[in-house]
Amino acid sequence: MTLEEFFTAHPDCAVAFSGGIDSAWLLHEALRHGRRTQAYFVRTPFQPAFELEDARATAAALGAALTVLEADVLALPQVAANPENRCYYCKRFLFTALLAQAKADGFPLALDGSNASDDAGDRPGMAALRELGVRSPLRECGIMKGDIRAQARAAGIALWDKPSYACLATRIPAGTPITREDLRRVEAGEVLLFSRGYTDFRLRLRGGGALLQVREEELDRARAELPELRRRLAKWFPQVALDPVPRPRRES
Helix, strand or coil: HHHHHHHHHCCCCEEEHHHHHHHHHHHHHHHHHHHHEEEEEEECCCCCHHHHHHHHHHHHHCCCCCEEEEHHHHCCCCHCCCCCHHHHHHHHHHHHHHHHHHCEEEHHHHHHHHCCCCCCCCCHHHHHHHHCCCCCCHHHHCCCCCHHHHHHHCCCCCCCCCCCCCHHHCCCCCCCCCHHHHHHHHHHHHHHHHHHCCCEEEEEEEEEEEEECCCCHHHHHHHHHHHHHHHCCCCCCCCCCECCCCCCCCCC
């Protein structure tokens, strides 16, 4: 099945739009091949501000209507407690809200941007999507991450090479309760690192401090700059360690 065939069969769709390249390409194709499409961004404390900024800019560039929904996901005890399967409860909560709004807006089907490179066995949130009847056309059509980037680049989508950015909750170890303050600290620290030119990294909570993980190509630089990084991050993290093992390159 191709995306054109999918949207011919399902011409009216709501697209869950995160501001990342996968959902951007899905939205591009829905607008191209479908009949009626609207993008939905569900804003939570788990997303940094730049994700919404990227979503607004990309939706505008594509000519898509964007609806922003507010969801206090930390009000759900199963999410705030941060169990191993937190993503299941989070996805179910967020997509239940999205589906309700999409139905009110006249859309019979909601789509998400999971692609064929994503490992369903490693993503408990996918089970929630299946239970709710959310479809993943990129995955169903066998489209890989590399294909998405190449096609998005050819189509002139500005964020075709934007690194994958998992939600802020992934920076907090499973079993450690998630607080708004910890999420704010992580976001502030990562914004600072972005401002210094780091592009694909994670700043993970470890005890009262943080562990910085970078790609292999940025490891030497981070090691040399670690004293300065510690000084700049001290207002949020009393200790910052650099992981000597490079972050794995995973296109998802």
